[in-house]
Amino acid sequence: MTHLLTQGIRLPRLGLGTFRVQGDACRAAVESGLALGYRHIDTAEMYGNEDAVGAAIATSGVPRDDLHVTTKVWHDHLTPDAIRSALDASLHKLRLDHVDLYLVHWPARDMNLPAIFETLQRLRDEGRVRAIGVCNFTLALLRQSVDDIGAPIACNQIEYHVLIDQAPVLAYLRARSIPLVAYAPLAQGRLAEHPELQAIADKHGATPAQVALKWLLDQDGVAAIPKAQRPQSQQANLDALKISLDDHDRRVIAALPKDQRFVRPAFAPVWDTAV
Template sequence: MQTVTTQGIAMPKLGLGTFKLTGDAGQAAVESGLAVGYRHLDTAEMYGNEEQVGAAIAASGVARDDLHVTTKVWHDHLAPDAIRRALDDSLRKLRLDHVDLYLVHWPAPGMDLGAIFETLGRLKEQGRIRALGVANFTLPLLRKSIDEIGAPVACNQVEYHVYLDQSAVLGYLRSKGVPLVAYCPMAQGRAADDPVLAKIAARHGVSAGQVALKWLLDQDGVCAIPKSSRAAGQCANLDAWSVTLDDADREAIAGLPKDRRFVNPAFAPAWD
């Protein structure tokens, strides 16, 4: 598995997203992912599944040092004391003494970024998180965090797929040596039915979803965290590494619409 190095951690480029993988079925899905070879797990306090992820890790027999675990603090828990309490709860549920990456899940209006990063920095000094980062941050928020505050941001996790242009954010992150972690990398399943991707896939003897995923993984500094609950789907995503896209493929993908955002809750920031 290829990794990207950021702020002292090595993060596998392909991880297992766990949003909506809850209850016994969720635990079984994470156990399956670990069994077939995933070593990057992505969860969040808001997902309501940290206990299941922790149980799956405990049952897997995979050494902790071989795992990368990301979790996130929700946007209404961004006061310093609330961050500390949220991390306490997450670690307890995950049955871990530290996580590899702890993210601000969504920005919040009026948030005190300086206080947030100061708190996260102290948690890092205490060894309770190995690195800190953000999710769903816009370019202005990234510039404030990295350029003005000087926060050691290890990644920005955002929606990114063949239908959504993230070139401005990606260009900035690359200039700072910060990876982008793509969630919804197959556009919530829409890529699987795309005729342009299907035509590319047919030429290579693979699936349209694998084409969409490999398009992301081929990009410098981009990781992806597709969600799949079944071993077959999890293995198919891992097998995307074997796909070799050529210039014609990339040109066809470039011609797809690039203005389709599928995750845009009422509390989202102004994207443009």
């Protein structure tokens, strides 16, 4: 497993997402993922599964220093006191004294970015988080955060897969050595029978999902956190790392429509592009 170095942490490029997995199913998924070799676990207070993730980590036998754990603060908890309370609750549920990466899950329209980042940096200085970052930030918000405020963000976690164009955001992040962490990297399961990806997969003895995942992980500065509950699916995602896509494969993927955004909550920001 390769890593991305960012703000003093080593971020494994392939992680295990846990969105919409709760209770015993979440605990079992994280347990099997850790047993298979995953060391990057992604959760959030909004997922309602930090307790299950924490239980799995506690019994895994994996040394804490070998693990990367990300969690996130919800968009209605972005005042300084609320951020601290949210982190207290997350650490208690996760059974940890710190997380490796603490992210603003979604921007809020009335948020005070300087106050948010001041609070997050204090939490980092206190050792309760090792690095801070953001999710779902537009170019405008990234510029405000990084260029104007000088926030030391370790990543921007956004929807990214073969059917959406994130080139402008990716170019901005690369120029500043900030990783892009791709969530919904398999377009929420929509790629399993995609005909163009299937043709590439047949050539490599792989699946369309593996092709889509490897396309992401071949890109400089990109990590991915596909959700996978079953051990077979978790192993299949790990096996995607063995595929070697060629220039023809990449041209086929580049020609696919890139205007399909699937994560569109009512509170989402106004995106910088048509998607």
